Amino acid sequence: RRELMRSMVGQEDVTLDGRKIKLYCNIGSPEDVDAVLANDGQGIGLFRSEFLYLATEDYPTEEEQFQAYKRVAVAMKDKRVIVRTLDIGADKQVDYFQLNKEENPAMGLRAIRICLNRPEVFRTQLRALYRASAYGKIAIMFPMIASVWEVKECRRACQRVMDELTAEGVPFNPDTEIGIMIETPAAVLMAPELAKLVDFFSVGTNDLTQYTLACDRQCNDLGKFYDPHHPAVLRALKMTADAAHAAGIWIGICGELGADLELLPTFLAIGMDELSVTPTAVLPLRAAIRKSIAKNCTLELLMS
Numbered sequence: 241r242r243e244l245m246r247s248m249v250g251q252e253d254v255t256l257d258g259r260k261i262k263l264y265c266n267i268g269s270p271e272d273v274d275a276v277l278a279n280d281g282q283g284i285g286l287f288r289s290e291f292l293y294l295a296t297e298d299y300p301t302e303e304e305q306f307q308a309y310k311r312v313a314v315a316m317k318d319k320r321v322i323v324r325t326l327d328i329g330a331d332k333q334v335d336y337f338q339l340n341k342e343e344n345p346a347m348g349l350r351a352i353r354i355c356l357n358r359p360e361v362f363r364t365q366l367r368a369l370y371r372a373s374a375y376g377k378i379a380i381m382f383p384m385i386a387s388v389w390e391v392k393e394c395r396r397a398c399q400r401v402m403d404e405l406t407a408e409g410v411p412f413n414p415d416t417e418i419g420i421m422i423e424t425p426a427a428v429l430m431a432p433e434l435a436k437l438v439d440f441f442s443v444g445t446n447d448l449t450q451y452t453l454a455c456d457r458q459c460n461d462l463g464k465f466y467d468p469h470h471p472a473v474l475r476a477l478k479m480t481a482d483a484a485h486a487a488g489i490w491i492g493i494c495g496e497l498g499a500d501l502e503l504l505p506t507f508l509a510i511g512m513d514e515l516s517v518t519p520t521a522v523l524p525l526r527a528a529i530r531k532s533i534a535k536n537c538t539l540e541l542l543m544s
């Protein structure tokens with residue numbers, strides 16, 4: 241089995257009938273890049289930036305963040321590195337943010353909501369990201385989007401940072417791709433409008449399952465009720481993919497579900513362009529993709 245997996249290194253992610261699907265990796269710190277390269281991930285589909293904020297007693301500086309992003313961008317060379325802006329709050333509490341205690345943190349002030357409320361925190365991270373974009377193929381992704389105005393505001397923040405860097409003569413890539421996570425039912429329903437504002441979608445199935453089924457992802461008692469295979473979740477994926485493709489942008493999955501081999505035929509039938517998974521899941525998925533026939537894949541699991 242190990243031999244079979246090793247033989248997958250260097251192979252293309254393509255089905256028997258020629259459908260290509262990109263296999264990217266999820267990472268949580270710059271050290272994880274070694275595992276991405278060892279498992280032949282074709283990019284990084286989700287670089288969770290929380291490690292920068294969780295490891296310290298105070299806000300990480302622009303320089304600290306820049307060094308971390310640059311290191312990953314350089315190591316990945318011409319491969320895409322999608323960095324998600326901070327997703328603090330909910331399950332990830334950080335004292336120095338001094339957030340109020342909430343009854344329902346999963347539905348509270350978290351992720352992009354904090355960034356839009358605290359422009360200075362957001363600006364520092366965006367400056368670090370744009371500076372790092374000069375050293376590799378950085379893309380920026382915003383979590384927990386629910387509304388069109390949020391994306392417009394994010395884009396304005398990006399533009400302001402680019403204007404600043406231009407004025408300062410600091411190099412950056414002005415074509416840095418901007419994407420959003422689709423992890424709220426609102427984002428699924430607004431996908432046609434949202435798709436016109438960004439370069440890509442990436443579905444966060446962990447949160448999308450939680451919010452679609454009204455099932456707390458942290459609650460162990462829910463058992464079979466927290467079911468990412470629920471047809472409602474799979475239909476949400478299909479609706480979002482259709483909206484993305486109608487607008488001419490690509491869509492991937494970066495939640496745990498992306499590595500679920502049982503759902504691979506469903507993802508192919510939906511037309512997912514990318515799956516971003518834990519590095520050790522890349523080669524088994526590649527083996528499965530290379531044995532698949534996309535045109536025979538059906539949407540039957542959406543009906544049950």
Ligand code: PEP
Binds near residue numbers: 446495
């Ligand atoms: C998700 O919600 O599926 C996701 C990828 O983000 P996180 O697990 O970090 O919330």
Ligand code: MG
Binds near residue numbers: 383423444446447
């Ligand atoms: Mg999430």
